[in-house]
Amino acid sequence: MATEPAVRPLVELKNVNKHFGALHVLQNINLEVTKGEVVVVIGPSGSGKSTLCRAINRLETIDTGEILIDGKRLPSEGKGLAALRADVGMVFQSFNLFAHKSILENVTLGPVKVKKMKPDAAKDLAMGLLERVGVANQAQKLPAQLSGGQQQRVAIARALAMKPKVMLFDEPTSALDPEMINEVLDTMVELAREGMTMIVITHEMGFARKAADRVIFMADGQIVEQATPEEFFTNPRSERAKDFLGKILEH
Amino acid sequence: MDRFLSLFQDYDILGAFWANIQLTFWAALGSFVLGTILALMRISPVPSFQWVGASYVNIFRNTPLTIIIVFGVLGLYSQLQVQLNENFNLNFFMLAIVGLTVYHAAFVCEAIRSGVNTVPLGQAEAARAIGLSFFPAAWLIILPQALRGAVAPLGNVLIALTKNSTVATAGSVAETSGLMRTMLEFNGDIALLIFLIFAVGFVIIVIPIGLATTWLSKKLAVAR
Numbered sequence: 436m437a438t439e440p441a442v443r444p445l446v447e448l449k450n451v452n453k454h455f456g457a458l459h460v461l462q463n464i465n466l467e468v469t470k471g472e473v474v475v476v477i478g479p480s481g482s483g484k485s486t487l488c489r490a491i492n493r494l495e496t497i498d499t500g501e502i503l504i505d506g507k508r509l510p511s512e513g514k515g516l517a518a519l520r521a522d523v524g525m526v527f528q529s530f531n532l533f534a535h536k537s538i539l540e541n542v543t544l545g546p547v548k549v550k551k552m553k554p555d556a557a558k559d560l561a562m563g564l565l566e567r568v569g570v571a572n573q574a575q576k577l578p579a580q581l582s583g584g585q586q587q588r589v590a591i592a593r594a595l596a597m598k599p600k601v602m603l604f605d606e607p608t609s610a611l612d613p614e615m616i617n618e619v620l621d622t623m624v625e626l627a628r629e630g631m632t633m634i635v636i637t638h639e640m641g642f643a644r645k646a647a648d649r650v651i652f653m654a655d656g657q658i659v660e661q662a663t664p665e666e667f668f669t670n671p672r673s674e675r676a677k678d679f680l681g682k683i684l685e686h
Numbered sequence: 687m688d689r690f691l692s693l694f695q696d697y698d699i700l701g702a703f704w705a706n707i708q709l710t711f712w713a714a715l716g717s718f719v720l721g722t723i724l725a726l727m728r729i730s731p732v733p734s735f736q737w738v739g740a741s742y743v744n745i746f747r748n749t750p751l752t753i754i755i756v757f758g759v760l761g762l763y764s765q766l767q768v769q770l771n772e773n774f775n776l777n778f779f780m781l782a783i784v785g786l787t788v789y790h791a792a793f794v795c796e797a798i799r800s801g802v803n804t805v806p807l808g809q810a811e812a813a814r815a816i817g818l819s820f821f822p823a824a825w826l827i828i829l830p831q832a833l834r835g836a837v838a839p840l841g842n843v844l845i846a847l848t849k850n851s852t853v854a855t856a857g858s859v860a861e862t863s864g865l866m867r868t869m870l871e872f873n874g875d876i877a878l879l880i881f882l883i884f885a886v887g888f889v890i891i892v893i894p895i896g897l898a899t900t901w902l903s904k905k906l907a908v909a910r
Contacts, residue, residue: 531809594815
């Protein structure tokens with residue numbers, strides 16, 4: 436580590452562009468996230484924030500530009516890409532737990548099949564993580580038997596089991612019933628406190644205020660504004676951000 | 687009634703059905719394996735694999751089974767001297783299994799692909815996100831769920847295969863349809879009874895397959 440420059444960003448996007456047909460969904464995006472930083476990305480729907488998140492582990496391809504994870508360029512396919520994805524944890528809006536596998540198997544699958552960990556060791560690791568997110572007593576059940584909030588916490592445990600360098604959250608609470616949002620956010624806040632590097636797409640202002648180091652506001656495929664949460668929510672500079680915050684804070 | 691019983695004494699009807707069951711069993715096994723490989727090729731991200739899988743399906747699904755079976759005997763055996771077994775009859779039997787396999791594999795492939803469509807895209811994305819590359823993701827996450835979703839269409843293929851196994855007669859295999867023709871030649875006066883025996887025989891074999899697949903598709907359905 437001593438030989439590494441201390442300031443090298445963990446995630447780096449340089450001049451990233453992407454089109455969906457005629458729609459220029461990511462417009463010359465430049466973004467750096469340093470180790471341990473928690474970045475919240477907000478913006479109206481269709482602003483490209485989800486695409487940005489998915490591009491970082493190449494679930495979406497990009498047209499031009501560069502994405503670097505820990506200084507390494509994201510490979511376009513093959514084993515290199517798979518290995519890099521293992522370093523980038525991803526939590527989806529719709530949980531996407533493996534429907535035919537038990538909760539425990541969901542968490543052990545990555546360590547055993549990708550990291551070639553011994554099944555016993557993977558089980559210990561998984562049970563520890565399930566304990567941490569508060570669903571260890573559900574380990575033998577199937578995903579469909581759990582509530583949405585529990586499933587999402589399992590999804591977080593599944594991502595953590597790969598010991599990722601950075602965690603991506605793509606609207607992790609948007610598909611949840613209101614009473615389950617907090618249990619997931621609490622898990623995420625805890626993760627942030629422990630020093631995990633996180634990029635979180637969310638509209639949860641409470642989470643942004645509590646855990647984020649930086650808020651990024653996206654609109655129409657561009658990063659319009661970056662600021663600390665306090666600054667952004669109390670004193671947004673751009674008209675787009677003012678307009679957006681006006682709409683979501685009204686109620 | 688006497689005639690009915692004597693038919694069973696004079697002709698090995700059960701043995702003929704047994705031949706069809708054996709043909710069906712081995713061809714089912716073979717076409718399931720080949721069909722799974724083809725389905726993997728068709729859903730793979732590699733264009734040349736996709737092309738091979740799609741071409742296979744389009745060629746064999748659109749070729750009449752009779753032509754494939756006859757090709758086994760006249761093309762593979764007579765012309766190309768392909769011999770799968772020293773034993774004359776067993777050789778034709780195996781060639782028929784190969785013919786049935788290559789034909790039905792195309793249908794198995796498409797049945798499995800319809801099962802793949804029941805698996806939400808998010809499952810594949812989650813598999814890729816934890817670092818699984820295409821093959822392990824397909825093998826561990828997509829196929830197991832796809833097969834559960836494909837039980838009913840696979841059952842239909844199996845039913846079709848059971849009945850299509852009678853085409854093996856065109857490949858010089860002794861089985862029910864060949865036996866039926868022989869019986870009809872010598873017992874034309876009770877033709878209807880003979881037809882009935884074979885029809886009922888197949889119904890008895892096929893109905894449990896239908897019931898089993900319906901039951902299995904419910905039991906194995908993936909809860910979401």
